[in-house]
Amino acid sequence: MSTLQITGPNELSIDTGGTRFPIHPLWLRERCLDSKSIDLRTGQRLEDPSDLDLKLGLSSVAEVEPGRYRIRFTDGHEADFAAREILAEASLPPGDHDCPPIRLWNSSLTDIPRLPWSAHPSDAEKASWMMPFLELGFVIFTGVPAESKQVLKVGSAFGYVRDTNFGAHFDVRSVPDANDLAYTSLFLDPHTDNPYRSPVPGVQLLHCLVNETSGGLSTLVDGFAAAETLRSQDAAAFHVLAQTPVRFRFRDVDTELIRSSSLIEVDGVGGLQAINFSPRLDYVPLLPPVQLTAYFAARKKLDSLLRSPKYEIRFLLNAGDLMMMDNRRLLHGRTSFDTREGLRHLQGCYIDVDGPRSVYRVLRRKLAASGSQS
Numbered sequence: 289m290s291t292l293q294i295t296g297p298n299e300l301s302i303d304t305g306g307t308r309f310p311i312h313p314l315w316l317r318e319r320c321l322d323s324k325s326i327d328l329r330t331g332q333r334l335e336d337p338s339d340l341d342l343k344l345g346l347s348s349v350a351e352v353e354p355g356r357y358r359i360r361f362t363d364g365h366e367a368d369f370a371a372r373e374i375l376a377e378a379s380l381p382p383g384d385h386d387c388p389p390i391r392l393w394n395s396s397l398t399d400i401p402r403l404p405w406s407a408h409p410s411d412a413e414k415a416s417w418m419m420p421f422l423e424l425g426f427v428i429f430t431g432v433p434a435e436s437k438q439v440l441k442v443g444s445a446f447g448y449v450r451d452t453n454f455g456a457h458f459d460v461r462s463v464p465d466a467n468d469l470a471y472t473s474l475f476l477d478p479h480t481d482n483p484y485r486s487p488v489p490g491v492q493l494l495h496c497l498v499n500e501t502s503g504g505l506s507t508l509v510d511g512f513a514a515a516e517t518l519r520s521q522d523a524a525a526f527h528v529l530a531q532t533p534v535r536f537r538f539r540d541v542d543t544e545l546i547r548s549s550s551l552i553e554v555d556g557v558g559g560l561q562a563i564n565f566s567p568r569l570d571y572v573p574l575l576p577p578v579q580l581t582a583y584f585a586a587r588k589k590l591d592s593l594l595r596s597p598k599y600e601i602r603f604l605l606n607a608g609d610l611m612m613m614d615n616r617r618l619l620h621g622r623t624s625f626d627t628r629e630g631l632r633h634l635q636g637c638y639i640d641v642d643g644p645r646s647v648y649r650v651l652r653r654k655l656a657a658s659g660s661q662s
């Protein structure tokens with residue numbers, strides 16, 4: 289049983305059988321769940337917490353029922369808290385890392401997630417699909433009907449489909465006068481899709497409708513694994529790629545998109561957020577020569593990791609196979625193919641990166657409420 293008590297002039301402590309956590313009064317005050325503090329329907333705050341007195345303290349703590357406490361703050365506000373809920377909130381890691389932790393992988397990955405698709409999965413089944421996606425950054429669904437626009441149905445099961453200048457869905461097949469190298473039969477190095485778009489598409493789905501060629505193998509690389517290797521082998525090169533802004537551009541008759549970002553995006557504490565890598569499209573600005581020398585050398589190192597067979601997996605997508613991947617973490621590509629062998633036709637679409645995470649959290653909540661495990 290956890291107990292709450294005031295342990296200092298401005299500090300509440302929660303004692304969980306010997307371990308004590310200090311709780312800042314403002315942290316607690318902005319988590320009050322009473323009807324004066326939040327709108328009870330949406331759970332959103334009714335007051336701006338920055339208006340609270342920075343010197344806010346605690347006046348009293350009283351246990352109103354086992355495990356439930358009434359806390360009075362020095363501004364006169366009173367609210368009830370369950371010790372269990374405070375602990376759950378306090379144990380959330382910083383950032384949005386409440387989802388399954390990522391598992392870095394390379395070419396030795398053996399458990400490639402190939403999952404039979406079902407248009408009407410149970411909650412538990414759908415939750416079981418989300419685990420490999422969130423851990424590895426991709427899944428391959430098999431048995432998706434090889435029909436036009438099915439990719440949109442699958443995409444909608446995990447988030448909102450993002451329309452772009454290529455349409456809600458796009459056809460990946462070799463066409464004359466292609467406005468993107470994806471629409472040729474050429475080999476494509478591992479790349480991030482649309483790094484010139486803001487925001488960059490979070491998740492890409494590619495559904496194979498026809499593949500009559502022996503080439504056109506799909507390739508995937510875990511960009512986070514390559515970036516972590518670079519960080520451990522050459523921290524200075526990693527730093528250069530995390531700091532140097534690079535311009536990505538797409539231009540055709542109707543569209544001109546430009547976005548500038550570093551090749552490696554990190555958060556405030558150095559955690560990887562995204563890789564932006566597309567050797568077809570990156571243009572570093574004219575920086576002082578010494579900086580450019582460091583940048584080109586660092587990019588070469590990352591590039592050789594990303595193109596190394598040590599990091600890449602390759603596989604053939606057959607008709608009915610659909611690959612869904614995190615475009616912020618993984619890089620994808622394909623081997624070339626010979627159009628004289630027959631047709632190769634994929635359909636793709638994008639959804640936002642937070643869609644699958646939201647699906648996972650809602651399923652987790654539903655399964656916990658029904659007493660099942662995901």
Ligand SMILES: O=C(O)CCC(=O)C(=O)O
Nearest residue numbers: 460470476481506621622
């Ligand atoms: O043809 C493929 O397998 C991949 C195409 C591609 O890289 C893309 O659409 O971005």
